[in-house]
Amino acid sequence: MSAAEETPGGEDMPWGEVTPEAARRLLVAAVEAFAERGYHATTTRDIAGRAGMSPAALYIHYKTKEELLHRISRIGHDRALEILRAAADRDGTAAERLADAVRSFVRWHAERHTTARVVQYELDALGPEHRAEIVELRKQSDGAVRRIIDEGVEAGEFVVPDVPGTTVAVLSLCIDVSRWFNTQGRRSPDEVGALYADLVLRMVGVQK
Amino acid sequence: MSAAEETPGGEDMPWGEVTPEAARRLLVAAVEAFAERGYHATTTRDIAGRAGMSPAALYIHYKTKEELLHRISRIGHDRALEILRAAADRDGTAAERLADAVRSFVRWHAERHTTARVVQYELDALGPEHRAEIVELRKQSDGAVRRIIDEGVEAGEFVVPDVPGTTVAVLSLCIDVSRWFNTQGRRSPDEVGALYADLVLRMVGVQK
DNA sequence: TCGATCTCTAAGCGCTTGCTCACCCTCGTT
DNA sequence: AACGAGGGTGAGCAAGCGCTTAGAGATCGA
Numbered sequence: 001m002s003a004a005e006e007t008p009g010g011e012d013m014p015w016g017e018v019t020p021e022a023a024r025r026l027l028v029a030a031v032e033a034f035a036e037r038g039y040h041a042t043t044t045r046d047i048a049g050r051a052g053m054s055p056a057a058l059y060i061h062y063k064t065k066e067e068l069l070h071r072i073s074r075i076g077h078d079r080a081l082e083i084l085r086a087a088a089d090r091d092g093t094a095a096e097r098l099a100d101a102v103r104s105f106v107r108w109h110a111e112r113h114t115t116a117r118v119v120q121y122e123l124d125a126l127g128p129e130h131r132a133e134i135v136e137l138r139k140q141s142d143g144a145v146r147r148i149i150d151e152g153v154e155a156g157e158f159v160v161p162d163v164p165g166t167t168v169a170v171l172s173l174c175i176d177v178s179r180w181f182n183t184q185g186r187r188s189p190d191e192v193g194a195l196y197a198d199l200v201l202r203m204v205g206v207q208k
Numbered sequence: 209m210s211a212a213e214e215t216p217g218g219e220d221m222p223w224g225e226v227t228p229e230a231a232r233r234l235l236v237a238a239v240e241a242f243a244e245r246g247y248h249a250t251t252t253r254d255i256a257g258r259a260g261m262s263p264a265a266l267y268i269h270y271k272t273k274e275e276l277l278h279r280i281s282r283i284g285h286d287r288a289l290e291i292l293r294a295a296a297d298r299d300g301t302a303a304e305r306l307a308d309a310v311r312s313f314v315r316w317h318a319e320r321h322t323t324a325r326v327v328q329y330e331l332d333a334l335g336p337e338h339r340a341e342i343v344e345l346r347k348q349s350d351g352a353v354r355r356i357i358d359e360g361v362e363a364g365e366f367v368v369p370d371v372p373g374t375t376v377a378v379l380s381l382c383i384d385v386s387r388w389f390n391t392q393g394r395r396s397p398d399e400v401g402a403l404y405a406d407l408v409l410r411m412v413g414v415q416k
Numbered sequence: 417t418c419g420a421t422c423t424c425t426a427a428g429c430g431c432t433t434g435c436t437c438a439c440c441c442t443c444g445t446t
Numbered sequence: 447a448a449c450g451a452g453g454g455t456g457a458g459c460a461a462g463c464g465c466t467t468a469g470a471g472a473t474c475g476a
Binding site: 037038040041121124125161162165166168169172173175176177179180187192195196198199202203205 | 245246248249329332333369370373374376377380381383384385387388395400403404406407410411413
């Protein structure tokens with residue numbers, strides 16, 4: 001390891017920013033449990049057990065079970081928004097940027113589909129203030145995609161009669177990947193990403 | 209009422225086939241509660257309360273809480289499959305039939321989004337045998353859509369490099385409507401259906 | 417009029433839940 | 447050697463869970 005304070009696994013390790021290590025183990029265990037059985041069906045004993053700790057250990061690092069979900073949701077949404085913004089801010093035609101956004105967004109939802117499932121489908125389990133915070137992040141994701149489509153229409157690259165509606169459809173299509181994607185399935189995350197990028201370009205009227 | 213044995217509301221009333229009336233009231237209450245809070249977060253006391261009955265009354269009509277979910281899921285999936293098959297079996301070009309399938313399927317997911325949310329997103333809460341039964345119905349839905357796309361490709365109407373992948377994407381797009389659709393929102397079920405039918409025709413390469 | 421049948425309730429059982437508390441063990445520092 | 451701080455545990459509390467049971471009331475054919 002090059003830097004003294006670097007986290008094991010490097011900066012790109014998922015959950016690398018969560019410290020100390022016991023807190024990260026609990027969080028990873030919670031992601032798995034929430035993804036498998038849903039937030040409400042998961043017990044704090046199950047989470048602690050998966051992390052190899054006693055039920056009481058959870059409450060040293062997190063005030064409540066809901067705070068655990070919030071931390072997961074927050075980190076996941078930050079990452080999702082980062083991915084979309086990176087694609088939107090690139091150089092290139094609108095078609096290139098939209099394809100890039102869909103490809104990387106879908107790849108994330110497929111590769112990290114356990115995390116994504118929790119992030120995208122357990123929103124209602126959050127408390128009111130936490131939910132409001134996350135909803136705001138979602139609006140920004142919507143904005144990033146809409147911006148690309150708007151610019152494509154303006155540049156004459158896209159033919160889109162209903163930009164807000166198409167934006168919702170594109171995001172919805174990508175997000176739902178985390179529901180049906182299965183590691184045992186036939187397709188790799190890269191393949192699904194490529195397929196979806198092609199489908200979305202067709203949706204906005206790009207001719208090949 | 210014209211026929212002696214007719215159910216109030218007529219044949220097209222949702223849940224009209226569920227009798228007696230108390231059982232239907234409980235089922236409708238369960239749909240609302242499951243859609244709002246999720247299956248696991250919903251208590252049998254809450255369901256009975258919404259139906260204006262005591263907690264014990266639920267067990268006169270249903271053996272367990274899971275049986276209630278299964279009944280809802282079964283009826284909903286039957287209806288969804290019926291909609292897709294009706295469109296697939298119509299006369300007309302593949303494009304017309306695909307547009308019809310998407311339009312009516314999306315309209316159902318928007319109009320009855322509380323029901324659809326339970327039907328589409330609470331699959332994992334079912335027991336193993338019940339889940340297997342429902343998964344089989346889903347495969348048939350996939351088959352109905354795939355058939356239309358296959359025929360469109362064969363007839364030269366569609367240009368689709370990856371038929372199975374596109375089928376999954378089309379169904380996924382429609383199903384996810386039940387997650388984000390809101391009655392207070394700007395669009396009517398008809399409008400979303402029309403938008404989505406257009407987007408899907410673009411996905412399969414139909415030129416306008 | 418009488419019991420049979422069906423629907424529904426009040427009360428509550430056995431269990432699990434999220435979470436707490438008193439205490440212990442392992443440290444780095446003095 | 448003594449200490450304080452903080453991560454960890456075993457036991458368990460109050461509350462809420464799905465579900466059961468004994469019995470009340472309403473309805474109806476014989």
